[in-house]
Every structure is written in C-alpha cells, then in structure tokens.
Amino acid sequence: xxxxxxxxxxxxxxxxxxxxxxxxxxxxxxxxxxxxxxxxxxxxxxxxxxxxxxxxxxxxxxxxxxxxxxxxxxxxxxxxxxxxxxxxxxxxxxxxxxxxxxxxxxxxxxxxxxxxxxxxxxxxxxxxxxxxxxxxxxxxxxxxxxxxxxxxxxxxxxx
Numbered sequence: 001x002x003x004x005x006x007x008x009x010x011x012x013x014x015x016x017x018x019x020x021x022x023x024x025x026x027x028x029x030x031x032x033x034x035x036x037x038x039x040x041x042x043x044x045x046x047x048x049x050x051x052x053x054x055x056x057x058x059x060x061x062x063x064x065x066x067x068x069x070x071x072x073x074x075x076x077x078x079x080x081x082x083x084x085x086x087x088x089x090x091x092x093x094x095x096x097x098x099x100x101x102x103x104x105x106x107x108x109x110x111x112x113x114x115x116x117x118x119x120x121x122x123x124x125x126x127x128x129x130x131x132x133x134x135x136x137x138x139x140x141x142x143x144x145x146x147x148x149x150x151x152x153x154x155x156x157x158x159x
Contacts, residue, residue, distance in 0.1 A: 026083070027081040027082060027083045028081065028082050028083075029079060029080070029081050030079070030080045030081075030082070030088075031077065031078075031079055032077065032078050032079075032080065033061055033075075033076045033077040033078055034057075034058075034060075034061050034075040034076055034077045034096075035077055036057065036075070036077075036096070040056055040057055041057075041096055041111065043056050044056065044057070044098065044106065044109055045106065046105075046106050046107065046108070046109075047105050047106060048105065048106045049104055049105055049106075050071070050073075050100060050104045053073065053098060053106065057073075057075055057096075060073035060074055060075055060098075061074055061075055061076040062074045062076065069099075069101075069102075070099065070100040070101045070102050070103075070104070070107065071099075071100045071104070072097060072098065072099050072100065073097070073098040073100070074095055074096070074097050074098075075095070075096040075098075076093070076094070076095050076096075077093070077094050078090055078092065078093045078094075079091050079092040079093075090114065091114075092113070092114055093113065093114040093117060094111060094112070094113060095111070095112040095113075095116075095117075096109070096110075096111050096112075097109060097110050097111075097112065
C-alpha cells in the first residue's frame with residue numbers, strides 16, 4: 001500500500017536528498033596509464049633485450065634516449081580520486097623504469113612511487129612582464145588626473 005499523504009512525501013524527499021548528498025561524498029577513483037598484469041614486472045631481469053621486455057610488458061608509456069648511455073623505457077600508472085566538486089587528487093603513482101645499455105640489453109630497472117616523485121612546474125601559464133605589477137585599484141585610479149587618457153601633449157593656448 002502506497003502512502004500518498006504529505007507526511008509520506010516529505011520523508012521520501014528527505015531520503016532522496018540525503019542519498020544524493022551522501023553519494024556526492026563518495027570519491028570517484030580513476031586509473032590511468034599502464035596497468036601491469038600480476039607478476040609481469042618480476043619477469044624482467046638484467047640482460048634481456050628490448051623485444052623481450054616489450055613482449056612481456058607491451059609498449060612503454062614513454063621512452064628516453066641518452067646517446068652515450070643507451071635508452072630508457074618508462075611504464076607509468078596513476079590513481080586519481082575526485083570527490084564531488086573538489087579538485088582531483090593523485091593518490092598513487094608508479095613508474096617502472098628500465099635502462100638499456102648501448103646494445104639494447106637491460107642494464108637496470110627500478111619501481112618508483114608517488115613519494116619518490118617531485119613536482120616540476122613546466123608552465124605556470126603566466127606571462128612574465130617587466131616593471132612593477134599594479135593591483136586592480138591602482139590600475140583604475142592611475143588614470144585619474146591624466147587628462148582623460150589623451151596621448152597628445154597639451155599646448156598652452158590651443159584646444
């Protein structure tokens with residue numbers, strides 16, 4: 001039997017609002033990048049060729065070439081959590097780095113985590129300017145008393 005009384009409507013609305021509010025507090029977890037299969041990283045050992053590494057791990061997320069020391073493969077994964085309207089937060093990062101010698105054989109490898117990383121701000125999206133920076137109020141009031149913004153110098157006796 002359905003309750004269509006005002007009291008039943010209010011409790012149903014309160015329940016839906018409460019459920020929506022609690023649902024907004026649950027973080028959304030996103031996984032990006034390379035997700036290895038269990039045990040794949042343990043199969044890598046020194047002396048393996050690039051082809052053998054790629055057969056086990058697949059194509060790397062990125063590579064680096066240092067002409068005198070050989071190549072490097074990097075398998076990168078990250079986990080990001082976002083709660084409602086808040087900024088996303090990276091909660092986990094793994095970088096499996098493999099260094100090759102000049103002959104293309106594995107020389108060394110290591111697994112790095114989020115705690116091993118360093119934030120490098122490549123672009124702050126701000127253009128540097130010369131001179132002093134003015135606040136918004138200084139910019140507004142700096143034009144008062146300058147003759148209305150005319151760039152032509154005033155000559156006495158002329159209009």
